[in-house]
Amino acid sequence: MANLDIAQVRTEEAPKLPAPVSTTGVIGWMRQNLFSSIGNTVLTVIGIYIAYSLIAPFIQFALIDAVWTGENREACLPKDGQHAGACWAYVKAYFPQFIYGRYPTEEVWRVNIVYFLFAALLIPLAMPSAPFKRTNALLFLVVFPIIAYFLLTGLVIGGNVILPVVETAQWGGLLVTLVIAVTGIVASLPLGIALALGRRSKMPIIKLVSVIFIEFWRGVPLITVLFMSSVMLPLFLPEGVTFDKLLRVLIGVTLFSAAYMAEVVRGGLQAIPKGQYEGAMALGLRFWPMMYLIILPQALKLVIPGIVNTFIGLFKDTTLVLIVGMFDLLGQIQSSFTDPTWSTPSQGHTGYLFAAIVFFVFCFGMSRYSIFMEHKLHTGHKR
Amino acid sequence: MAVQEQDSAGAPARASLVNDPKVRSLFYQVILVAGLVALGYFIVTNTIANLERQNIASGWGFLENTAGFGIIQSLIPYAETSTYGTAIMVGFFNTLMVAVVGIFFATIIGFVVGIARLSNNWVISKLAYWYVELIRNVPLLLQIFFWYFAVLRAVPGKRDKWSFGFDTFHLNITGLYGPKPIWETGSAFIVYAFILAIVLSVVIAKWAKKRQDATGQQFPVFLTAIGLIVGLPVITYFVTGMPVYLEHPNYVEKGPILRRGFELGVGAKLIPEFLALTAALAIYTAAFIAEIVRAGIQAVSHGQTEAARALGIRNGPTLRLVIIPQAMRVIIPPLTSQYLNLTKNSSLAVAIAFPDLVSVGGTVLNQTGQAIEIIAIWMAVYLSLSLITSAFMNWYNQRMALVER
Numbered sequence: 001m002a003n004l005d006i007a008q009v010r011t012e013e014a015p016k017l018p019a020p021v022s023t024t025g026v027i028g029w030m031r032q033n034l035f036s037s038i039g040n041t042v043l044t045v046i047g048i049y050i051a052y053s054l055i056a057p058f059i060q061f062a063l064i065d066a067v068w069t070g071e072n073r074e075a076c077l078p079k080d081g082q083h084a085g086a087c088w089a090y091v092k093a094y095f096p097q098f099i100y101g102r103y104p105t106e107e108v109w110r111v112n113i114v115y116f117l118f119a120a121l122l123i124p125l126a127m128p129s130a131p132f133k134r135t136n137a138l139l140f141l142v143v144f145p146i147i148a149y150f151l152l153t154g155l156v157i158g159g160n161v162i163l164p165v166v167e168t169a170q171w172g173g174l175l176v177t178l179v180i181a182v183t184g185i186v187a188s189l190p191l192g193i194a195l196a197l198g199r200r201s202k203m204p205i206i207k208l209v210s211v212i213f214i215e216f217w218r219g220v221p222l223i224t225v226l227f228m229s230s231v232m233l234p235l236f237l238p239e240g241v242t243f244d245k246l247l248r249v250l251i252g253v254t255l256f257s258a259a260y261m262a263e264v265v266r267g268g269l270q271a272i273p274k275g276q277y278e279g280a281m282a283l284g285l286r287f288w289p290m291m292y293l294i295i296l297p298q299a300l301k302l303v304i305p306g307i308v309n310t311f312i313g314l315f316k317d318t319t320l321v322l323i324v325g326m327f328d329l330l331g332q333i334q335s336s337f338t339d340p341t342w343s344t345p346s347q348g349h350t351g352y353l354f355a356a357i358v359f360f361v362f363c364f365g366m367s368r369y370s371i372f373m374e375h376k377l378h379t380g381h382k383r
Numbered sequence: 384m385a386v387q388e389q390d391s392a393g394a395p396a397r398a399s400l401v402n403d404p405k406v407r408s409l410f411y412q413v414i415l416v417a418g419l420v421a422l423g424y425f426i427v428t429n430t431i432a433n434l435e436r437q438n439i440a441s442g443w444g445f446l447e448n449t450a451g452f453g454i455i456q457s458l459i460p461y462a463e464t465s466t467y468g469t470a471i472m473v474g475f476f477n478t479l480m481v482a483v484v485g486i487f488f489a490t491i492i493g494f495v496v497g498i499a500r501l502s503n504n505w506v507i508s509k510l511a512y513w514y515v516e517l518i519r520n521v522p523l524l525l526q527i528f529f530w531y532f533a534v535l536r537a538v539p540g541k542r543d544k545w546s547f548g549f550d551t552f553h554l555n556i557t558g559l560y561g562p563k564p565i566w567e568t569g570s571a572f573i574v575y576a577f578i579l580a581i582v583l584s585v586v587i588a589k590w591a592k593k594r595q596d597a598t599g600q601q602f603p604v605f606l607t608a609i610g611l612i613v614g615l616p617v618i619t620y621f622v623t624g625m626p627v628y629l630e631h632p633n634y635v636e637k638g639p640i641l642r643r644g645f646e647l648g649v650g651a652k653l654i655p656e657f658l659a660l661t662a663a664l665a666i667y668t669a670a671f672i673a674e675i676v677r678a679g680i681q682a683v684s685h686g687q688t689e690a691a692r693a694l695g696i697r698n699g700p701t702l703r704l705v706i707i708p709q710a711m712r713v714i715i716p717p718l719t720s721q722y723l724n725l726t727k728n729s730s731l732a733v734a735i736a737f738p739d740l741v742s743v744g745g746t747v748l749n750q751t752g753q754a755i756e757i758i759a760i761w762m763a764v765y766l767s768l769s770l771i772t773s774a775f776m777n778w779y780n781q782r783m784a785l786v787e788r
Contacts, residue, residue, distance in 0.1 A: 047504065048506055205415060206411065
């Protein structure tokens with residue numbers, strides 16, 4: 001045989017070669033996700049072009065051409081041969097109005113305390129790991145509204161003015177937006193729970209009334225509800241009884257969102273297995289203890305994402321109150337356009353951009369939170 | 384509560400009526416009815432007293448009175464001398480027009496974006512993602528204002544224009560101009576041909592399905608239907624001697640400065656309020672539809688695709704015959720409720736003074752003070768639209784529901 005000294009067969013493994021450059025790292029990722037085929041490459045190019053043609057003018061307008069400081073419209077007028085950029089100086093000058101409306105300047109600290117209390121109570125309530133949930137919820141849902149009411153409207157005891165009265169007509173901007181959205185959702189929760197229970201009730205008349213109420217409010221647009229509360233509600237009341245305009249809107253918004261809330265809660269009630277009801281009955285619980293101790297705690301926990309989504313919808317819909325002559329954030333911005341001091345070609349764009357950013361930050365944040373809760377709650381009930 | 388078993392005959396009666404579920408339930412319901420009746424009585428008496436004090440005669444008589452205000456866009460003949468009733472009809476048809484056009488575009492954009500969201504292409508799916516997130520999280524009213532005050536005010540002025548689509552469409556601050564079809568005598572046959580084509584298509588589809596069920600042979604129903612619906616009217620058009628022609632808008636460039644611009648009443652025109660409202664509604668609703676479409680497609684389990692592969696079905700038919708029918712079952716119910724939302728949201732037209740039902744109704748309300756009647760009309764219209772929609776949804780759900788053994 002031939003010379004066996006020359007080894008023809010490897011006795012140890014060859015060193016591992018790195019994966020081809022084209023399949024790993026940035027290049028590999030791009031090949032796989034952007035340029036895997038001709039069609040895909042074309043799509044990528046089109047997509048990048050669309051993104052560029054949207055983002056580039058936006059950055060040009062909002063950042064590069066923007067005017068950051070200035071006293072009046074002179075600063076924001078486009079210079080020769082220049083495009084008009086965003087006039088942030090105008091937003092800065094109007095910022096207090098956008099946040100507080102025409103609330104008297106010397107009383108603004110009261111609004112600030114309400115904002116602070118709101119955040120300080122809501123944040124631990126929203127964090128699943130924070131302790132003292134029950135106390136916190138009680139403070140937020142019962143104590144806070146009372147304090148906020150007196151802080152915002154004023155307090156007069158026996159002729160002594162402790163906090164000067166501020167008419168709701170002077171409120172505006174983000175304050176009105178938050179007051180309507182938060183009051184609407186908090187007040188509609190108990191009403192919504194009652195309606196949801198009513199709709200699932202075995203008593204025919206209660207069920208019928210709940211169904212009619214829910215379907216009626218869900219079937220009409222919020223605008224007509226607002227018109228109704230501002231035009232028709234005064235007709236329904238005895239002569240001499242008048243409501244504050246804000247209160248009328250709040251009543252309309254609460255009834256409207258209660259119907260949506262009822263459907264959300266009903267979804268939660270339907271998700272609770274029948275065994276829970278039967279178990280509660282077997283323990284001899286009556287209807288309300290059964291609901292209060294067994295069913296609602298589970299059902300409401302399940303529908304937190306739904307409640308947050310309803311709140312997002314309501315928060316966006318508060319802009320409609322400007323149609324019945326109230327000044328929420330958008331209404332306040334819209335009304336600032338009439339001020340000749342800041343009248344420039346870019347004023348409208350800047351104002352809308354500011355409103356869009358504020359609403360986006362709020363709503364996007366809430367929808368992220370809702371998704372987070374959904375993942376967190378999707379544990380015990382999924383089969 | 385009420386599930387406790389009934390007293391069987393001869394069993395001893397309960398200790399007290401208070402604990403009888405039937406009595407209790409009756410008691411609660413009687414209290415509810417009494418409360419509602421009392422509330423209704425309170426409202427009705429107050430309203431009557433208030434109306435008398437304000438000297439407003441309730442009733443529908445005002446609908447016969449002359450409106451006296453102009454409406455910038457109307458699908459039916461309307462003049463300032465028309466009645467309030469006609470004005471409200473104009474508003475109703477405008478609402479319907481916005482809803483139909485908005486739904487058409489929202490569906491197209493929504494399906495494209497929803498499918499793009501599932502694309503393997505990173506750029507495309509991210510674009511779709513940010514479209515959805517940005518549009519969903521900004522109030523619709525703000526978007527309407529943006530389109531109306533920011534975008535449509537930036538187009539050329541009244542004496543100028545911006546043309547596109549091979550010079551057939553023109554945009555300026557007074558609106559979008561385009562060709563208008565003029566129907567001359569004999570053109571009714573084209574409409575008949577169109578209707579006939581639709582009827583024929585339905586018949587063919589039924590026949591093809593029956594044949595396929597019986598023999599397994601397929602028939603190209605879709606192509607035949609397209610051919611019929613397009614072909615038949617076109618043939619009629621030529622046979623009847625081309626009775627339809629297009630009237631292009633007339634743009635006056637010369638002459639006195641005040642006469643320049645588009646001539647009134649020539650060609651078709653869409654007012655900027657309509658454009659802004661429809662664009663905002665379509666784009667806003669499309670973001671929600673995109674999420675529905677994505678969820679619907681994702682709801683079809685991957686095993687379905689794999690099973691279709693295993694049966695040797697190609698990609699196209701897999702999508703058409705396996706994935707889409709199952710996804711549609713999930714998509715259609717929320718889709719109809721989005722359509723309904725779009726219709727209800729079209730009431731925001733009042734903010735930019737597009738004459739829809741709410742906007743025209745608001746004007747009538749201000750002129751006549753007939754608040755109850757006007758709001759009743761609004762609510763009746765929107766409620767019946769939503770009842771019709773939910774009736775359709777129930778019908779569809781029954782038809783499409785999974786037939787389980």
